[in-house]
Amino acid sequence: MPSSTVENYLKAILHLQGEGRGSTTVGEISRELEVTPGTVTIMMRHLKARGLVAYEPRRGLSLKPRGVTEAMKVVRRHRLIEAFLVEVMGLDWSEVHEEAEILEHVISDRLLDRINEMLGEPTHDPHGDPIPDRNGVLAKDRAMPLLDAAAGRYRVVRVSDEDSALLEWLNEKGVRIGEEFEVSDPDRAAGVLELSRRGGKRVQLGLQVAGQVFVEAVA
Template identity: 50%
Template sequence: MPSSTVENYLKAILQLADGGGETPTVAVGQIATHLGLTPGTVTTMMKHLSKEGFIHYLPRRGVCLTPAGEKLGLQIVRRHRLIELFLVEVMQLDWAHVHEEAEVLEHVLSDRMVERIDEMLGRPAYDPHGEPIPDADGLLRRDDDLRALNDCGDERVRLVRVSRDDPPFLVWLQEHGLRPGASLEVVSRDPVGEILTLEVAGRPERVRISTSAAGTLWVKGTIPERRRGLA
């Protein structure tokens, strides 16, 4: 049975590869930064994961997951996201704090418990942060029509995903009504100070957010009339 450390590495590689464009190779340095470890520690682990058949390790270039590694990584992601949703929906825990709980529980709950959670929640497609939940066969939905908020013009959009999980940031978002499903509009941008000003539907106050923080918020736009016919 793979250890929780192995599972965390595979999950990290999977997540880093996802944002990596054409080639899913991930540099050892990226993994080290992501997990807060030294490159030496990560390199040792990469040799182990390679021997176990979970990754291809290409010295100096990085690593990529084998089908077995990807399958296990997606299983852990599925567990994590289902557990987060269960903690919010059923246990009524705060949205901002379920990530840390799920980081622990994803390694200890039995498969039977996880499948029961999936069933109880009606086989949900998204976690509380708007991230897609891989299905039981390990298929992960791709939402290609999402854009980062900092790439938006002055338009009304709907927040669908938050891809940053530190509690203070999530608490701050929550205080400003910025949870998945929120409707908002970029009303002005200050490119020098790197600040966007938002109007959130149903909120009296405007919200100022840095462009880097806005880069972790993913939105869907209302489709302009002229593009509808082409879709």
């Protein structure tokens, strides 16, 4: 079984390679995990020896199928735990990411199954991230960053789970998963974008923030 450390590397690689080019680099991983590049190099040799990543020195790297499978298991645990902490334990969605970062490495299969049942085999976590199924298969969503949305009507489907201050703020403003808003064209000069709810309440977001909120057009 992979150690917690190995699990964290796999998760980081999955995350980084999953944004475009399909591969990542030592430097990116080192920044993501806040370890020195030398440490990453050594770990990559190790992961290569275990058949989890494809790695050629100085050429970048990517997960091999077995690495993807392992990483998906961790992601599944993470997201089920987040859902559990919100739904059953009543924690706030801004608190659960950190907790899940720890528990994802130690929870037993038995307990995870129990959680899955209690929640009715959920497909998404509290931030709208899809939960991989038992085989590591992930439902795709068609979400786009709010930042890229033309003016129109949209539903919030996903929010980045890593910045808890952002999550608290969104919660306070009533920007939650599933809510629908009328979106204005971004005012690039002001660096601001406006959401308005059917009721009327308006919310202004910085474009930075708008990049972390993902939406789907409403028909």
